[in-house]
Amino acid sequence: MTTPLAQRLTRAIERGGAIPVAQFMAEANAHYYATRDPLGTDGDFTTAPEISQMFGELCGLWLADLWLRAGSPPAAYAELGPGRGTLAVDALRAMRAVRLEPPVHFVETSPVLRAAQADRLPQARWHDAVASLPDTLPLLVVANEFFDALPVRQLIATEQGWRERLVALGEGGFVPVAGAQRMDAAIPPLLRDAPEGTIVETSPAAAAVAAEIAARLADQGGAALFIDYGHSGPAAGDTLQAVRNHGFADPFADPGERDLTAHVDFTALAKEGRAAGLKVFGPVGQGEWLNGLGLAARAASLAKAAPHRAHEITAARDRLSKPAEMGQVFRVLAFVSADWPAPEGFG
Ligand code: SAH
DSSP, X not given: OOOHHHHHHHHHHHHHOOEEHHHHHHHHHHHHHHXXXXXXXXXXXXXXXXXXXXXXXXXXXXXXXXXXHTTOOOOEEEEESOTTXXXXXXXXXXXXXXXXXXXXXXXXXXXXHHHHHHHHOTTOEEESSGGGSOSSSOEEEEEEXXXXXXXXXXXXXXXXXXXXXXXXXXXXXXXXXXXXXOOGGGSOGGGTTOOTTOEEEEOHHHHHHHHHHHHHHHHHOEEEEEEEEEEOSSOBSOOOEEEETTEEEOTTSSTTSSEEEOOEEHHHHHHHHHHTTOEEEEEEEHHHHHHHTTHHHHHHXXXXXXXXXXXXXXXXXXXXXXIIIIITTEEEEEEEOTTSOOOTTOO
């Protein structure tokens, strides 16, 4: 299959040589999200808020509890990459129960998903980037499966030392290759002697967003909740993956037609929070966090109210929280401004 994006990238490589993996990933995902709603059983993948309303409700309660204990100041809700708006709908409903009804701000680049969000939350305001979020009110920020879609830079150990991993044109399409420029100085000392073929990933784009949010919270007050698939770095390993129709696919094939993700380095995000003078909590496993916030009790009360759905609710609870499912590989990190209290759910 040759898509317009594949043709454009081919021309760019023919003209200027191989392009960084980060550029390939950024262009592929921009096209992918701009042209479809990838979520749900008919799409390519499912996310926690699409599995059960309990997820968004507990995110909303977590924010509302902190906000109440911070003295209930006027505040704005800001979500990064809100997908279909499902998490926001559930979180805002939970917040309303304690009379928290903040203005809603979405950072979203996809016109297709903006339209889906507008169907459910017509009162929201949309932003292309964090920079234009309100700059006076405390912010209540949520990002679920947002950072994993941001581009990663990959460095690879070769016989001649560390090189950036680039995407070139091979016989059958796009292939990863090692660049010519020496990159050893970009590798943490502990990893410099790693065996040939080792890949080290960083996400300057993710760190930049975390730093921008951190600066806002330090300045305006508030809290942020980051939930994603990830690890506590500095880790070595190639985590770039493509998902299509709920299965894994070659990340270098059909750019723009598959969701490209990489594991989120929570250590790198946490560093930005600390550097801005925020209180940083986690990362903890999603299961531990949800259980600490009362997932079991919420599931039991939903099941009691709708006995014909009890089985489905129990299954969703387990899927979100069991270590073998989403409970462990998904992690939760929180930033809280220095003048706000400590949040629930982090032990
Ligand atoms: N949070 C939602 C959707 C996750 S999919 C959920 O949990 O269901 C990733 C989301 O991030 C999509 O809404 C996508 O359009 C958005 N996105 C991806 N890259 C982005 C970028 N660079 N800037 C803003 N939004 C982005």
